[in-house]
Amino acid sequence: MPHADNDVGRRAFLARIGVLGAAVAAGSLLPGTATAAPRPVRAAGLTDVVAALRPVLAELARDTLNGLVVMTCPGPDAYSRAQGTPRTEPGALEARATDFLIKALDEYVPFPDQLATPLTQSLATGLSGTPLPSALLDLPLSGVRTLDTALRTLLENDDTLPLSSLIAMLLNLVATEVNPLALGGAFLSPFARLSYADKCRVFEQLEGPHAGLVALLDANLPEPLRASVSGVLQFVAGAVLEFAAYGSSCEWAVFDPATKTISARPVGWQLSGYQPHGVVHGWDDFLGYYQGRTKVENV
Amino acid sequence: MRDVIVIGAGAGGSVVAKELAGRGLDVLVLEAGGYADPETDWTHYENDANNPLTGFMRFGPADRSRPAWFRETPQNSLLWQLAGVGGTTQHYFGNSPRAYPGVFAGYDGSDAAAYDTAHLFPFTYADLVPYYEWVEATLPVHTAAMGTKESVFFRGCEKLGMALQTTKTTTADSYRPQENAILPPGGTAGRFSGHDDPRVQWPLATGCTFCGYCFQGCKHPAGAPRTMAAKRSADNSYMPMALTADAWSPHGKPVSLVTDAFVTRIRSEQRGGETVATGVSWRSVTTGEEHTEDARVVVLSAGCTENPRLWFNSGLPNPNDWVGRGYTDHYFDWVIGLFDDYTGSTKGAASAARADFPGRGGIMNVGLPPAIQQFALTFSDSGIRGQYGNGRGFTGPWDGPTGRLMGEELKEVLTHGADRLFNILIMTDDDVEPHNRATLSALPADEHGPVAKVEMRQRARSARTVANREFLARKAVEVVRAAGARKVFRIDWPPLILHVHSSMRMGLSERDSVLDDAAEARWVRRLFVADNSALANALGGPNPTLTSQAVATRTAEQIVRRYFGGEGWVRTESPVVSTDARVTRRFAQVAAN
Numbered sequence: 001m002p003h004a005d006n007d008v009g010r011r012a013f014l015a016r017i018g019v020l021g022a023a024v025a026a027g028s029l030l031p032g033t034a035t036a037a038p039r040p041v042r043a044a045g046l047t048d049v050v051a052a053l054r055p056v057l058a059e060l061a062r063d064t065l066n067g068l069v070v071m072t073c074p075g076p077d078a079y080s081r082a083q084g085t086p087r088t089e090p091g092a093l094e095a096r097a098t099d100f101l102i103k104a105l106d107e108y109v110p111f112p113d114q115l116a117t118p119l120t121q122s123l124a125t126g127l128s129g130t131p132l133p134s135a136l137l138d139l140p141l142s143g144v145r146t147l148d149t150a151l152r153t154l155l156e157n158d159d160t161l162p163l164s165s166l167i168a169m170l171l172n173l174v175a176t177e178v179n180p181l182a183l184g185g186a187f188l189s190p191f192a193r194l195s196y197a198d199k200c201r202v203f204e205q206l207e208g209p210h211a212g213l214v215a216l217l218d219a220n221l222p223e224p225l226r227a228s229v230s231g232v233l234q235f236v237a238g239a240v241l242e243f244a245a246y247g248s249s250c251e252w253a254v255f256d257p258a259t260k261t262i263s264a265r266p267v268g269w270q271l272s273g274y275q276p277h278g279v280v281h282g283w284d285d286f287l288g289y290y291q292g293r294t295k296v297e298n299v
Numbered sequence: 300m301r302d303v304i305v306i307g308a309g310a311g312g313s314v315v316a317k318e319l320a321g322r323g324l325d326v327l328v329l330e331a332g333g334y335a336d337p338e339t340d341w342t343h344y345e346n347d348a349n350n351p352l353t354g355f356m357r358f359g360p361a362d363r364s365r366p367a368w369f370r371e372t373p374q375n376s377l378l379w380q381l382a383g384v385g386g387t388t389q390h391y392f393g394n395s396p397r398a399y400p401g402v403f404a405g406y407d408g409s410d411a412a413a414y415d416t417a418h419l420f421p422f423t424y425a426d427l428v429p430y431y432e433w434v435e436a437t438l439p440v441h442t443a444a445m446g447t448k449e450s451v452f453f454r455g456c457e458k459l460g461m462a463l464q465t466t467k468t469t470t471a472d473s474y475r476p477q478e479n480a481i482l483p484p485g486g487t488a489g490r491f492s493g494h495d496d497p498r499v500q501w502p503l504a505t506g507c508t509f510c511g512y513c514f515q516g517c518k519h520p521a522g523a524p525r526t527m528a529a530k531r532s533a534d535n536s537y538m539p540m541a542l543t544a545d546a547w548s549p550h551g552k553p554v555s556l557v558t559d560a561f562v563t564r565i566r567s568e569q570r571g572g573e574t575v576a577t578g579v580s581w582r583s584v585t586t587g588e589e590h591t592e593d594a595r596v597v598v599l600s601a602g603c604t605e606n607p608r609l610w611f612n613s614g615l616p617n618p619n620d621w622v623g624r625g626y627t628d629h630y631f632d633w634v635i636g637l638f639d640d641y642t643g644s645t646k647g648a649a650s651a652a653r654a655d656f657p658g659r660g661g662i663m664n665v666g667l668p669p670a671i672q673q674f675a676l677t678f679s680d681s682g683i684r685g686q687y688g689n690g691r692g693f694t695g696p697w698d699g700p701t702g703r704l705m706g707e708e709l710k711e712v713l714t715h716g717a718d719r720l721f722n723i724l725i726m727t728d729d730d731v732e733p734h735n736r737a738t739l740s741a742l743p744a745d746e747h748g749p750v751a752k753v754e755m756r757q758r759a760r761s762a763r764t765v766a767n768r769e770f771l772a773r774k775a776v777e778v779v780r781a782a783g784a785r786k787v788f789r790i791d792w793p794p795l796i797l798h799v800h801s802s803m804r805m806g807l808s809e810r811d812s813v814l815d816d817a818a819e820a821r822w823v824r825r826l827f828v829a830d831n832s833a834l835a836n837a838l839g840g841p842n843p844t845l846t847s848q849a850v851a852t853r854t855a856e857q858i859v860r861r862y863f864g865g866e867g868w869v870r871t872e873s874p875v876v877s878t879d880a881r882v883t884r885r886f887a888q889v890a891a892n
Contacts, residue, residue, distance in 0.1 A: 071705055072677065073713070085707050089714060108352035108366055196706050200686035207375060207682065208689055231373025238375040238678070238793065241703065245677040249713065250346035250670035260342045271710075272669040272717035274645060279343045281521040282499030282508030285446040285646040286489025290453055290476045294483070295442050297466045298432065 007141055010148045015136050015183055018172035019053075022060040022188045023147055024136070028052055030143040049150040057154070057165045060188050062098060064168035067192025068240060069097035071199055073248035082186065083196040092248040095267035100247030101240065106162040133184040167240060170233075174202045206237035301327045303858065304579055304594040305554075306562045306609070308334075309386020310844050311830030311851040312600030313537035314434070318855035320544035320554045322865060327592060328541065329560040329581050331601075332382025333361030334534065335389075336890075337518035337525065345670040348515035349390065351379060356390050356516060358382050360584050361559055370604060371740040371752035375680060376794035378753055380604060384558065385534030386830075387602075387797070390514050391844060392649040392665070393480040393530045395440045397431055398846045399469055399657045399728075399839035400424040404807060408470070413658025415763075418625070418731040420835040421807045421816035424468075429869050430849035431467070436874045437540075438480040438531040440845070443651035444489065445476060446509060447643030451721055452652040452664040455782030461654065469841070474654035477663070480531035480845075481648050482506035482878070488520060489647075501527070511666060513649035525890065526883040530648075536877035537848075539886040546885035547875045553889075559584040561747045565597055565613040567823060574616055576826035582747060596825045596862050598854075603799035603832040607737040608751040610803075616822040621813050622803065623737040626753065627837040629660070629798040630727035630760060630768050632791060633675055634697065634775035635720060636784030637712065642721045645669075650724070654778065659767045660728040660840030662775045669717050676712060679703035680757055681791040690758075691791055695769075696776045701791035721784060723775040726798060728840040729764040732756075733811075737802050755794035767840075800843055803832040805850075817857035818850065825862065829854045 014020035023029040029052055066079045074080035075091020092098070154161050168189065175182045175191040178201040182190035191202065249268030256263060269275065303319055305312045308330035316328045335341060340355055341348065348354050352367050358380040359367035372378050381387045400406050401414040405423040420427075434440075443449070456463075456474040464473035484490075485505035487498035497503050499510075501523035508519045508529070517530030528535040544551030564580040578593035599606050607623030615622075644666040653663035667675060682689035684702030692700035704712060712720070740752035772789055779787050805828075806812025809821055818833045820826040829851040831843050838846055852869060859865035875882075 072673070073710055074706060083706075087707070087710060089710075091710070104350075104352055197686065200683045200705070204682060204687040204689070208687075232371070234375045235372055239377075241705070242377075242674050242677045245673040245709065246346075246350075246670045249673045250350075251344045252346045252350075255344060255347060257347075260344075260347070262344070268669045268673070268713070271713050272672075274669045274717045277494075279494060280492060280499070280510055281494050281496075281519065282488060282491060282504060282510050283646040284490055284492045285509045285643050286484050286507075287445045287447065287450055289442065290445050290449065290652075291463075293442060293465070293476065296464070296475070296478065299466045299468060 007145065011136070011139070011144050012132055014144065014148060014151065015132050016173050016176040016190065017169035018060050018064065018189050018191070019057065019151055019169065020136055020139070020144070020147070021183070021190070022056050023053070024139070025188055026056045026059070029056060029147060030139055046146065046149060046153065049146055050153050053147070053150050053154060058162070061102065061162070061164040061168040063187050064171050064189035064191045065098045065101050065164065066093065067187070067189055067194070067199070068171065069093065069101060069244040069248060071196065072241060072245040073097065078186070079192055082193060083199060085196050089271060090267045092244065095248045096253035097244055097247040100252050101244055102164045104243060105164040105167065109163055135184070167236065171202060174205045178202050178205065203237055203241065207234050301325050301592060301594040302863065303327070303596045303598060304329065304592055305598045305600055306579065307331070307386065307600035307602065307605070307830065308384040308533070308538055308556065309600060309602060309830060310388045310533050311833070311847050312598065313385070313533040313541060314848045314851040315598050315600065315829045315855045315858070316554045317537045317541040317544070318852055319858065320541045321548040321551050322859055322868070323550040323552045324863065325552060326541070326554040327594070328554050328556045329562050329579065330384050330556065330558045331561040331584060332384070333558050334384040334556070335516070337516060341516050341518060343512050343515055345515065345668050349671065351377070356381050356383070362585070369745060369750055371742055371750065373752065374755060374757065374794065376755055376796060377678065378604065378796040380602060383534075384538050384556070385532045388532035388844060389516050389534060391532065392513050393532070394477050394650055394653070394663065394842040395435065395438065395480045395845035396478055396653065396655070396661070396841040397467055397469065398841055399655070401657055402836050402839045403427070410658050414728065414839060415730045415836045418804070418811070418836045419807060421805055427849055427853065430852045431845065433852055433869045433874050434845060434848045437877055438536055439876050439878070440478050440480050441483050443476040443479045443481065443648060444484055444507060445651060446647030447641065448647065448664055448666050448721065449476065449652040451638075451642050451782045452778065455778035456654060458781035459777055464655065469655045469657060472656050474652070477651050477653055479648065479651065480536070482527070482529045482531070484508065507648055509647040511646045511649070511668070514668070514671065524883045524887060526886050527878060531877065540875070540877050540882055542889050543882050543885035546881040547879055562601070562609060563612065563747050565599070565609060565615060565826065566591065567613070567615060573824050574822060575824045587746070596827065596858055598858070599803070599826065599828045600830045602830055603802040604737045604751045604753055606803050606828060606830070606832045608739065608749070611739050612748040618822060619810055621733070621811055624733040624735070624802065625731040625804050625811070626735045626737055626755070626802040627729050627731055627800045628755065628794055628796050629837055629840060630729040630764055631795050631798070632725040632768055632772055632789065634723045634725065634772060634779055635676065635788045635790065636779035636782070637715055637786040638719050638721055638783060639785055640783070641718055643718055644720050644722065645717050654774070655841070656771065656774065657839060658728065659770050661726045662723050662771055662778070663726070665722045665724045667722055669713065672717060672720065673709070673713065675722065676709060676788070676790065677703045677705065678792055678795065679790050680793040684708065693789070693791060695789065696773055697787045697789040699788070701789045703790070704788065721779060721782065723779060725768060725771045725775055726840045726842070727764060727768040727771060729767070729837050730761040731801055731804065731836050732761060734759065753796060755796065757794055798843055800831050800834045800837050803828045805833050805835050817861065818854040819857070819861070827854055827858060
């Protein structure tokens, strides 16, 4: 049974990575909350909680990444409004950039277990010290412990946790470091609650050459993985932003791989005016040869 | 027992295979990826083509439902590597400039000290010129046609009073149309727009139709035979010639090509105190079956990242610890201008204009479709522009600090219009530095053995390299502003590991090179390297493919001389052009089978 001080730390940690709030919102994972279904966790058993936690983590990841993709292509959505940059034209959410990112991260990024495991274990070790909103503090301790155990079970079993969830937890953890007020408010995800400027602070923490969080995670790792994890974290921080921008502007959302056709004009094409009448076999852009030169001297 | 096994069917491997097949040797080519059929496998959609995880142009199995192959890149970077016949030329831009003479041994021009003089090529520029000419005739290489975006670039250069280069060899600061491996627009090509109009299709249109899809793989003009595709990537040019050698060479023998064949080991034995290559082991990517093949000579052409990996996994000697080191990438950067007027950025050959600055590097215009354009704008080592600089965020003649564009600023650029942007790529003459390297990852092996790890210490580059990049970035800004840009961004790219060179470098000294002047491994007899990894340095900045192909042609001659009792042919014979009708006819039969 965890020590009481540790309980406080774990509660804070679960809140900061977004899991505690998401579990409360889901309603079936924690007893004694306003929205919770009257089903005692202890009776349900750990296996059931682990199973119930999976979709919660998936929703948390989606919410977090919604908050991420609008950094690259804001639009008329709630996440863009929340970060303070609403736009009237379609944006990343209309381009389904979140789905693009989740699918890429979970199905195609060949992220080795040997990187995922120490990273998740570093997350499982957790950080503490952030004051929690009273709603989260009031949660019954036994439920939090079970949730904590369920999350640890998932984290320590590297086959079961999608990379999108891992990245979302990381973003949320840093989000609450950047702005502790992100622990409560609209959305499931602390990261999604941040202003655009604060989201930028999160990435500053992740990709900086001497980022404190990276150093902290690194410190938990044995050589030779230590440098690999910090390097890969810097890689991931850049890649999720670049991939979000790419996903907002390409045809993925409307592409049918079976027929290799698109069902609608991609958002990126609409916004940029790219090939207004669709794919071409040629353009009338041949202007001739510069100063009429069709060859150069062979010297 | 084969005469020669070539590992990899990219820009270098296909050249060696074609040249040796033309001499009648029994050549087996093993390629880890597939041989795409553009008609059925390729589209003109950016993500379908270029997504490095899932696109048909990625480093991974031809079966796209399977994950890409993992490489460890422990820094903010992107390693852009391609599997499949044609290798990286499947998405290259066809640019075929020669290297600057100053990067070769024996150069005594007044600017001789301006280059990476510690890592020169182990032969002279004059030695390589006949091989350049041979490749230029084979591909063939032409002076590029001009579209709107080239006219913008030239306008900027003219206003700055720059000199125009009118020769193949670059000797002074100058600008010019690219020399590129793209067939010139013929018939109605480049004069009409559309999809179904016969005037944008073969046979009314020949050569480049200005479709703008170089990066997604060239299959134009629509309806043309594969061998007549405008962009002369290795899958359209050299590999078809290798597969049809009996049709165009009086003593030719077609190569055997096996795709989905991942080589996992170079086999060797000790003979008279020397290590000698004897063949390879390879694994079928589709079935997992293991195979071995013996050969008199093995040619390693799997690229700058996979060659060192395979070397280490094969347990080959590395006495000076230079295998995998000296990995150069042209220390890329981007300068991107916003124009009020149409620039035609998404149309025409991806890049048909350049400027060169011997001793510094080069710059060239690049047209991009929107998703890759957004990637180019968001890939930075300077943090998020206006928010944090990640220890950098340089200021200069561009507008604001360097950094990735994000949020409303990025959206403003996108909605400004894909065809009102103008991009210049900076290609730095970067020094060969041993700490930039490909080695083995401590992360777990995949089914082909321990995977590669590529370390690029972006912030520890030499003072000369950094100064060169700054010089070129400022030049690019001058050109873009002179051409009329309203706003100019500089991005400060992290390593985009694409123009890769010299990780298995040939060199003058055995202290810091892996290959001798014939591109044979110093410590493994009968093992040659023929691709960008064999290059001695970063060429001074010019795009590497042509030089790689010229050196590979020279290497093919050296193989014949050293191990098959023959003589060279480049100085005594005339090359057959890859668009020769005999190649087209026979390749259609080969492809049908």
